[in-house]
Amino acid sequence: MTVSRRLDALRAAGVEFVAGVPCSYLARFFAACQDLPPTAFLPAVREDHAIAACAGAWLGGRRPLAAMQNSGLGYCLEVVASLHLTNRIPLPMLVSDRGSATDFEEHRVLGQRARSLLELFEIPWRAAGLDPDEDARWLIDIADKTAGPAVLLVGKDGDV
């Protein structure tokens, strides 16, 4: 059984349903998700399906979280635009921060534009700090307040 302070903090902040596609930067987080009850974790096949399922869980009365690599933001865009932003559905998102100059080539093009993309769509985001509980409270609170998507970016050392 893997312990993830990140997951524990998000659950303490109110997360009841997780859907996502793994990233190696979030390996510990996803390993811990395996121990969630079977109706509380959806190992999705692509990120757009994950966030659509999160919308369903929210309609059903549960607080969702989507987790993914930042490359998945591209797949998510149309669903974020026409489902979450149009219907005003809260969507806390845990997203890996790939694409630095030392990261592999395939991560750089989208990864280095991820922040601009979020700002273009007026999606609140911040980089994870040293306190997972504080990060989690911020994420849940801002997604609720804006009734839309919000992103916590997690770097290589943030998978605590």
Place this chain on the structure above:
Amino acid sequence: MTKANVVAVVLSRLSDEDIVVCADGAISREAFRAFDRPRTFYMIGSMGQVASIALGLAMTRFERVVALDGDGNLLMGFGGLALVGGMRPPNFFHVVVDNGCYATTGGQPALSQRIDLASAAAGSGYVWARRCDARDRHFEAAVDAWLASPGPAFLDVTVDPRDSHPAPRIAMTPEAMARRVREALGG
């Protein structure tokens, strides 16, 4: 039978408790015209995500969840079949109103005409998957058998692609509609 008839027949078989997710476009508009109910979520975009939204509901609720899908919609998010088949929620009921084309954009043929959608669902792990024709006299019995089967269950319904009186857009803001569903479910 047309798309509108099939949507009306499916809705007529449900109880007030059942939760419905309607595909964006004509299927949502027909469902709204036939029988508006608080526990129906009407998509207005996000084509391809009918099954995924319904799965999020099925995993968090005990009531029956009906995904009212279209063939083009299903094909756009074909991974949704894998999600439902893999997670195997027993309260998930998926019906595809299959006109074999993209009717809303002018009737361009869809690849669904060459694909056995029920076999794809069965191969993905749906417990029950059948195909029927809405113009056949056994159509209503097929709908009853689908809803009486163990879930997840899948019914592909071939319909007449002609559509003489398309329904108008839904007279409710997307935000109000989404909140109505959540409130009807106690959230």
